[in-house]
Amino acid sequence: MAEYETHAYDVVVIGAGGAGLRAAIEASAAGVSVGLVCKSLLGKAHTVMAEGGIAAALANVDDRDNWKVHFADTMRGGQYVNNWRMAELHAKEAPERVRELEAWGAVFDRTQDGRILQRNFGGHRYPRLAHVGDRTGLELIRTLQDRGVHQGMDVHMECTVVGLLKDDGRVAGVFGFDRERGRFKLLRAGAVVLATGGIGRAYRITSNSWEYTGDGHALAYRAGAELIDMEFVQFHPTGMIWPPSVEGILVTEGVRGEGGVLLNNAGRRFMFDDIPEAYKSQTADNEEEGWRYTQGDKSARRPPELLTRDHVARCIVRELKEGRGSPHGGVFLDISWIRKRLPDAEEHIKRKLPSMYHQFKQLADIDITQAPMEVGPTTHYVMGGVRVDAETQMSSLPGLFAAGECAAGINGANRLGGNSLSDLLVFGKRAGEFAARFAKENRAPIADSVQIERAARQALEPFDRSGGNGEGPYQVQHDLQRMMQELVGIVRREDEMQRALTELEELDRRARSARITGNREYNPGWHTALDLPNLLVVSEAVTRSALIRKESRGAHFREDFPEKDPAWGKQSVVLRQAEEGAMEVALQPLSELPPELKQVIEEMK
């Protein structure tokens, strides 16, 4: 019999980034008891890394903006395979969610007349991102954290969830352990909200922290819920590339929003060389117009550096392949050139991009007010995730909800910068609200001891391994990351992905025998051994989905099928665990856009 401490809540939220905190706040406000579980200390979640801002059509800077424009931008950016209802709710509700943050103490940068300032970002027609310099994520998480702790929720910090418990086809709680001491915890729950973020740690080069091991995706999948859109993994075009130890760390799109330009080794602004048809009418065709746009000229169109992330990343890959890269294998991102245009450019850059200035100065010995940065694509975000109902965020498993990056739908084939923070708020709130309602309206479930014992056994199993060839979990993790980077990265091919599936089987075998040392107290080796099965599930999910989608769309680019196929624009790839444990891949038609939304999209073309 395993020993564990027991807690009982109406709602348990897993993950304390933006979505988890917002869900927990909403559920508490609905008057139910809430337990919030997070792998790190409170306030350290990956949301803290978000830089550019929160997309919301407040129309403070450009009064032509409204939800319809935001909706159309989001659908265009997602190449029209988004869940249209989520995109609609998101565009309509984001402004209210931002104003609410201000009421809770957030301090955004201001316009001349004292309102929330908004900045330009890729794929957004008007300046739309409410921001605080380039540390918007910190502002968001701190505001929610400070609001949340005064609402009476229990926070279980540094706690890993190893399994979801069920009762007669619905969710009944979670089982996990505290990382500090390694002691088991049973959290009974009427409803569970997954807000665990992404999967970036399945790749070698990523902007994501160690937490991003696809836990929510894997927990949901194993509990019988469906995953969708997993082939869509966003590679952010601008990650740091030098020195090697900082490879992958994000360089905010805000640099380009403030006038930064991308250059190849010949000094050419290569983004002008390939502007997609769908964006031609709204993209500047000369440098002068692009500059005027970044400086707020409403008659100007945006520079091609602010095209969507999938496109910019591919253009960079093209420059690299054709031998026009920078000395360390990236391209140049230059904001220092604005010295030619602005009298106080150095101060302006430091004020608008303080973290970037700091990051390059301290980690790369580069002063970005004087010299260009070297950047290259980095694994940043997964559009795919748990399939949820647009209104309630409930998954296909009753009582299990998901919000934020681990849920899918709003972003389609590619996410616009800034839409993640607004997604967290809009759908975090909805998930919290409907999870609370679900818990109130249904009887308290019971998780039987058989499941609990099984979860405890699985968690401790790594300690029992005799260790075949004696390798530890870190080696397996590194090899998995290298393999995914190489075989299921930005540019994909049938034969490489078939090879990836074979290698995943071998990695799975190695993961099962990886040996660990030490005891249960704050043991990162043990924690890594338990992350591996989750990473393997999401890696297989990405690979299988990417194999079946024989076209290129948004973030998913197939060298062997480089064109977009209209038939694929009408369906999504859905994954579920078959009875015997194998991953089952199915296609599901997208629901038809209602005429009024179709019209909105037409009007905005």
Add this chain to the structure above:
Amino acid sequence: MQATFRIFRGDAAGGALRDYTTEVAEGMVVLDAVHRIQATQANDLACRWNCKAGRCGSCSAEINGMPRLMCMTRLSELPLDKPVLVEPMRAFPLLRDLVTDVSWNYVVKKRIKPFKPRAAAADGSWRMAQADVDRVQEFRKCIECFLCQDVCHVLRDHKLHDRFVGPRFLVHVAALEMHPLDVEDRLPELREAQGIGLCNITKCCTKVCPEGITITDNAIIPLKERVVDRFYDPLRRVLRVLRG
């Protein structure tokens, strides 16, 4: 090139410094070296980290005796001809290796009265000038790494955790008190439970802040002045006596 790292291994019951020699390369930070050691020589070496870019404030430690973020300390700025000393923070109870129990900070923060805004305009929003939020934004840069708490002698040496909230939370109170919309009064607690009088402005906190927040000059001293104005102004004291 190789370098040696002298890392504390152990828990509350006891421990010792252990030497690990590992390969180092251009641009590496201390956290990279710790990770490399963890992956190759000591799988169970405990350390906290998240973003590896100085944003989350998780990897606080004492490097060659100085409280610093491991992810922002370049090896190139350390003398590598002798072992690099890496130890856990000392102002908090040790859990294991480089990880300390910082939960006290969360308890303290929860006791501070939350933000309370004045009524909004009819459209539900507020107007604030950038100039009026600049100083609050400085305080809100705080990443809660707790290095200022670690270096503060009131906590580190005198262990007055039950009488003094520490620089981090004085900055937090300053951010609330100087927020243009806030109408709450936190001065009585500042003087009593939060113990602002115990700070004797040695500015060690300002020195170690990885975000460059001028903790002492911009946050603590103005708060001290407010407390003095309210409770120790002789003229006000006379008025208070006269008014009963």
